[in-house]
Amino acid sequence: MIEIKKERPVILVTNDDGITAPGIRSLVNAVKDLGDVVIVAPDKPQSGMGHAITIGVPLRLDKVKDFFDGAEAWQTNGTPVDCVKLAVDKILHRKPDICLSGINHGANHSINVIYSGTMSAAMEASIESIPSIGFSLLDYSIEADFTAAEFYVHKIVESVMKKDLDKHFLLNVNIPEGPLEVINGMKVCRQAYAKYDEDFDERLDPHGRKYFWLTGEFKNFDPGEDTDVWALEHNYVSVVPVQFDLTNYKLKTELENNWDIL
């Protein structure tokens, strides 16, 4: 479906804020000199979709014209994870050299790696043996300034593409808000144990029936100075290497040695 120039790497770009989000344009802008960029993104915002896949409704996939200068773009009604699957099987007909997801409008540090559509798309690529990076900016606004983010995206992607990467290579990169000169550099971190302390806003609809909006306050329960939350609080770009083997090996050994019902 698409003509790939063999001499340039193929960069698959996706996101979870939808194809019209400013963040994905910044991502394309930041890496377009590093390879042939192909965009496959949701046709509407898909934040908080986690690793959802679409199995109950048919998937649509439509070409988007004249929206990204010089890059082929497609939109789908599917989730971010669906985007990666469709891109590989129905558009590229090969694995891209790297998959980039984002730039997300808002943080995806700490436990948010699990809820995030941005990171789930990147993880899907990693599962499919495509090195991958998710990028997020700590600014939810549609007016967010992506200048510093673009600088770090280019720096990281250029460096990573020169490496001899493990096929499951996966990074979760979060960028503090603000201009480039206030950012202190990059730190490789572990995922903090920090999460939303949830609450629900309880309301009545016009028919007197209760409904709820998920809300909550973000809390860091992790005192470590080697975490992504710590790095971001100190104005560093946080880089968390991520894996999809969720086995708890410590508990595995404990159970193997001590569980009387085995």
Added chain:
Amino acid sequence: MIEIKKERPVILVTNDDGITAPGIRSLVNAVKDLGDVVIVAPDKPQSGMGHAITIGVPLRLDKVKDFFDGAEAWQTNGTPVDCVKLAVDKILHRKPDICLSGINHGANHSINVIYSGTMSAAMEASIESIPSIGFSLLDYSIEADFTAAEFYVHKIVESVMKKDLDKHFLLNVNIPEGPLEVINGMKVCRQAYAKYDEDFDERLDPHGRKYFWLTGEFKNFDPGEDTDVWALEHNYVSVVPVQFDLTNYKLKTELENNWDIL
């Protein structure tokens, strides 16, 4: 909202196949002698929802009467993860002693832990410091025989509730299909690197527009004899201890030592 008898443990039960699925009735049946069971489940099937949360539409939460003999039950339009959040904040007003998810109609071994609504509900509980177990039977059918599954669910939950558990304790349990006598016992395993080799079934709608159904063939790329897939192929119940820290510590060390742009 609910009266908790202090002397009995509180068992929160949820699933992703929806409140009317036979699997959740089997789960309640298997553990009702071990504590006060409260059910909070989706009002419709939510398979493949991964760790999705509902942020764009209002959540509903309605009591279900006379459906589970002797246990309070609630249904919601939310995802499996929403069920856990709503149960804790809006129904129990405390953490349950344990959260059980399932019994899923169909396997959730290997990489499926990431896509599975069943395991995402269990993981959400674990993140919220509630020990939790997800159960799945390797039989998709509505007519599935849950007799052997109920035996192992009871055995595992009874044993686990006697332990002094880590607050993030989380297991992914898969049960082979067939009668009890063909099952060889239980094995504690690691998550296999096995996944669906995806494909899309391409069709035309009555208006001549293309659409796609996600499909694919399951393949095990992992030669290990210590994996969940190996155990299930040899008719063992697989028990994989699961964690939500996705940091790849090996890659973290590599990058810290060798990455020239840091």
